[in-house]
Amino acid sequence: xxxxxxxxxxxxxxxxxxxxxxxxxxxxxxxxxxxxxxxxxxxxxxxxxxxxxxxxxxxxxxxxxxxxxxxxxxxxxxxxxxxxxxxxxxxxxxxxxxxxxxxxxxxxxxxxxxxxxxxxxxxxxxxxxxxxxxxxxxxxxxxxxxxxxxxxxxxxxxxxxxxxxxxxxxx
Amino acid sequence: xxxxxxxxxxxxxxxxxxxxxxxxxxxxxxxxxxxxxxxxxxxxxxxxxxxxxxxxxxxxxxxxxxxxxxxxxxxxxxxxxxxxxxxxxxxxxxxxxxxxxxxxxxxxxxxxxxxxxxxxxxxxxxxxxxxxxxxxxxxxxxxxxxxxxxxxxxxxxxxxxxxxxxxxxxxxxxxxxxxxxxxxxxxxxxxxxxxxxxxxxxxxxxxxxxxxxxxxxxxxxxxxxxxxxxxxxxxxxxxxxxxxxxxxxxxxxxxxxxxxxxxxxxxxxxxxxxxxxxxxxxxxxxxxxxxxxxxxxxxxxxxxxxxxxxxxxxxxxxxxxxxxxxxxxxxxxxxxxxxxxxxxxxxxxxxxxxxxxxxxxxxxxxxxxxxxxxxxxxxxxxxxxxxxxxxxxxxxxxxxxxxxxxxxxxxxxxxxxxxxxxxxxxxxxxxxxxxxxxxxxxxxxxxxxxxxxxxxxxxxxxxxxxxxxxxxxxxxxxxxxxxxxxxxxxxxxxxxxxxxxxxxxxxxxxxxxxxxxxxxxxxxxxxxxxxxxxxxxxxxxxxxxxxxxxxxxxxxxxxxxxxxxxxxxxxxxxxxxxxxxxxxxxxxxxxxxxxxxxxxxxxxxxxxxxxxxxxxxxxxxxxxxxxxxxxxxxxxxxxxxxx
Numbered sequence: 001x002x003x004x005x006x007x008x009x010x011x012x013x014x015x016x017x018x019x020x021x022x023x024x025x026x027x028x029x030x031x032x033x034x035x036x037x038x039x040x041x042x043x044x045x046x047x048x049x050x051x052x053x054x055x056x057x058x059x060x061x062x063x064x065x066x067x068x069x070x071x072x073x074x075x076x077x078x079x080x081x082x083x084x085x086x087x088x089x090x091x092x093x094x095x096x097x098x099x100x101x102x103x104x105x106x107x108x109x110x111x112x113x114x115x116x117x118x119x120x121x122x123x124x125x126x127x128x129x130x131x132x133x134x135x136x137x138x139x140x141x142x143x144x145x146x147x148x149x150x151x152x153x154x155x156x157x158x159x160x161x162x163x164x165x166x167x168x169x170x171x
Numbered sequence: 172x173x174x175x176x177x178x179x180x181x182x183x184x185x186x187x188x189x190x191x192x193x194x195x196x197x198x199x200x201x202x203x204x205x206x207x208x209x210x211x212x213x214x215x216x217x218x219x220x221x222x223x224x225x226x227x228x229x230x231x232x233x234x235x236x237x238x239x240x241x242x243x244x245x246x247x248x249x250x251x252x253x254x255x256x257x258x259x260x261x262x263x264x265x266x267x268x269x270x271x272x273x274x275x276x277x278x279x280x281x282x283x284x285x286x287x288x289x290x291x292x293x294x295x296x297x298x299x300x301x302x303x304x305x306x307x308x309x310x311x312x313x314x315x316x317x318x319x320x321x322x323x324x325x326x327x328x329x330x331x332x333x334x335x336x337x338x339x340x341x342x343x344x345x346x347x348x349x350x351x352x353x354x355x356x357x358x359x360x361x362x363x364x365x366x367x368x369x370x371x372x373x374x375x376x377x378x379x380x381x382x383x384x385x386x387x388x389x390x391x392x393x394x395x396x397x398x399x400x401x402x403x404x405x406x407x408x409x410x411x412x413x414x415x416x417x418x419x420x421x422x423x424x425x426x427x428x429x430x431x432x433x434x435x436x437x438x439x440x441x442x443x444x445x446x447x448x449x450x451x452x453x454x455x456x457x458x459x460x461x462x463x464x465x466x467x468x469x470x471x472x473x474x475x476x477x478x479x480x481x482x483x484x485x486x487x488x489x490x491x492x493x494x495x496x497x498x499x500x501x502x503x504x505x506x507x508x509x510x511x512x513x514x515x516x517x518x519x520x521x522x523x524x525x526x527x528x529x530x531x532x533x534x535x536x537x538x539x540x541x542x543x544x545x546x547x548x549x550x551x552x553x554x555x556x557x558x559x560x561x562x563x564x565x566x567x568x569x570x571x572x573x574x575x576x577x578x579x580x581x582x583x584x585x586x587x588x589x590x591x592x593x594x595x596x597x598x599x600x601x602x603x604x605x606x607x608x609x610x611x612x613x614x615x616x617x618x619x620x621x622x623x624x625x626x627x628x629x630x631x632x633x634x635x636x637x638x639x640x641x642x643x644x645x646x647x648x649x650x651x652x653x654x655x656x657x658x659x660x661x662x663x664x665x666x667x668x669x670x671x672x673x674x675x676x677x678x679x680x681x682x683x684x685x686x687x688x689x690x691x692x693x694x695x696x697x698x699x700x701x702x703x704x705x706x707x708x709x710x711x712x713x714x715x716x717x718x719x720x721x722x723x724x725x726x727x728x729x730x731x732x733x734x735x736x737x738x739x740x741x742x743x744x745x746x747x748x749x750x751x752x753x754x755x756x757x758x759x760x761x762x763x764x765x766x767x768x769x770x771x772x773x774x775x776x777x778x779x780x781x782x783x784x785x786x787x788x789x790x791x792x793x794x795x796x797x798x799x800x801x802x803x804x805x806x807x808x809x810x811x812x813x814x
Contacts, residue, residue, distance in 0.1 A: 041382040041384065044560055045558055049587060049648050051556055068587050072590075075585055100592070101580060101590060
């Protein structure tokens with residue numbers, strides 16, 4: 001039987017959010033891929049929901065919470081790319097312990113690149129004109145062009161920011 | 172005596188039940204001594220319901236009241252491609268139920284798919300109870316790994332209706348791997364090639380003693396042995412049409428005979444290099460003359476008919492190997508699952524692809540039920556554990572503005588798992604958000620399977636962007652999805668176990684349980700055929716004489732020099748002691764054509780405008796907040812326009 005004493009389980013579930021993935025898996029930070037897998041298998045033996053059907057509801061839900069975090073930890077750490085990002089986050093000062101699995105950093109940067117220029121042909125065209133207006137110092141024309149650009153892309157954060165900036169300068 | 176839980180492989184064409192004890196798992200044979208029972212339900216005129224091989228034999232006499240391959244329809248929307256195809260081909264009547272669900276109309280009564288599956292499950296339960304000599308209430312049911320949440324939920328519902336508590340919903344390939352490696356203390360990587368009646372799954376696992384970790388799983392729920400049979404049916408029907416000008420497909424009785432012949436030919440070709448297909452009196456010509464169909468089919472010609480289907484399975488294998496990050500030489504074993512994998516053609520192709528001899532020491536028809544039984548026993552007796560670490564086969568997505576669906580949990584992520592995403596409101600003083608959850612691999616929402624939707628309200632009203640809504644997506648060990656929305660400011664919560672629109676609501680399940688449909692399942696007895704034009708069904712007393720088809724549990728004769736439905740196609744009576752390797756495959760399936768791209772056109776909302784999360788006007792919407800601390804700051808243009 002692989003489970004921990006109930007008191008320990010409850011305690012672990014309680015502090016789960018304060019543990020980083022290495023602590024969840026009980027693996028050292030420098031653990032190799034196969035060591036991580038061993039740690040994952042070990043943690044799964046301890047916390048797999050299947051092995052705890054006989055327990056009380058509150059203990060089962062504690063174990064399920066831990067099991068999900070174990071899976072999450074392993075999903076991040078087994079992937080070298082995610083692990084690198086995670087290690088950098090851990091080294092940071094903001095106390096982040098969890099990483100979203102769906103990494104969209106690349107897509108996000110693609111999007112911001114798109115936003116810089118605009119997502120639609122007309123949006124791009126008016127925004128480019130507005131940029132040219134600004135560099136020429138023609139803020140009235142820039143304002144009009146930005147507003148036009150925004151009618152095509154009302155949610156473009158960059159367009160909005162530019163417009164706000166222009167308006168605040170105008171005051 | 173300790174309570175016993177059984178393992179059930181609820182297959183498209185055949186089902187199997189097993190139980191595990193101290194000495195491993197054993198298959199529980201049905202009353203005829205057969206390890207597998209046809210997943211066929213026949214509805215007799217007197218209201219009795221017959222399940223199994225006898226029901227299957229009945230399909231030629233009563234195609235309209237005999238339901239087969241129901242698993243192809245379970246958990247699907249009425250407007251899905253699969254259902255459209257089944258409607259065109261199946262001889263039983265498929266109608267639309269509430270919320271785009273699928274219902275089968277038989278003898279004036281409508282049945283949901285979970286009810287039909289429950290009839291089969293109930294039969295398996297009763298086989299187990301007969302063999303074990305005591306009631307059984309708990310089971311692990313195996314489903315194709317590639318089943319989505321809707322299909323899993325519907326299967327769970329079927330269990331409840333059948334009076335079985337589903338301890339777990341297990342993936343078939345995972346179950347097979349468990350049967351292969353249980354208690355052996357193996358440390359190896361294996362692939363499970365599972366070609367069933369209606370679905371194909373490939374799973375790559377790493378076995379580490381008692382831990383069975385699925386590294387990846389891929390599949391095609393539109394590809395199975397049925398499709399192999401369809402190719403032969405097409406060949407026979409086209410040739411017959413060219414010769415006699417009669418379309419056998421339009422005559423349900425002739426069509427069912429074609430199906431039996433095609434299936435028998437497939438089985439025959441598992442043993443011989445050539446089979447002879449003979450269907451005497453397949454149809455009557457306009458002048459009243461009775462026509463027969465005769466043809467020899469060799470393995471090479473058969474190979475040319477199905478070669479592209481086999482190649483498709485390996486495309487899926489490529490994907491699975493890639494996702495697992497392995498090459499074929501990393502594998503220590505290849506396990507074959509499913510009747511069609513008996514075809515030498517497929518064995519050879521598998522051998523070529525994986526560069527190794529596939530395992531032949533596991534029975535491909537029984538291995539899944541045995542694995543499910545082993546796991547069931549391990550759940551009931553915690554001292555003999557096996558740990559299954561499975562993955563979700565499909566990406567879980569949330570609908571966002573613009574008709575798009577953002578990934579929240581990628582496919583092949585281990586389960587159980589949860590992920591929380593933070594969203595914000597899109598309009599000032601917005602009162603509620605609609606959350607739509609999908610499964611699939613497309614960015615376009617409509618190209619994924621809609622699991623469900625719910626509206627979250629009750630959060631603080633504020634300017635747009637000021638409200639935070641945390642949406643938590645969870646996939647449990649059964650692969651079942653639930654979604655919770657929470658306003659961190661007020662701790663107001665709304666949650667749903669996503670229930671599919673095409674499934675059964677709790678009240679419906681209760682009503683079915685109260686109605687006790689499945690109570691009417693009878694022990695095997697000859698059935699009366701459909702009445703109606705073109706009825707070829709013999710009277711019940713003629714059935715026993717087997718002049719055309721026998722209503723008897725069928726198995727395959729040891730050798731098949733000839734295939735003809737005049738006994739060998741449906742087979743003679745079976746007895747215990749027959750070689751299960753040869754005899755236990757029996758399947759009847761609808762001639763459903765395959766879709767080359769299952770992801771397309773799966774879902775078409777009734778109202779085309781309704782698929783926008785951020786629709787104009789009073790329609791409420793969510794957008795992904797860029798303020799979450801995680802990396803996942805990908806956002807989509809929360810536009811109010813449709814492109």
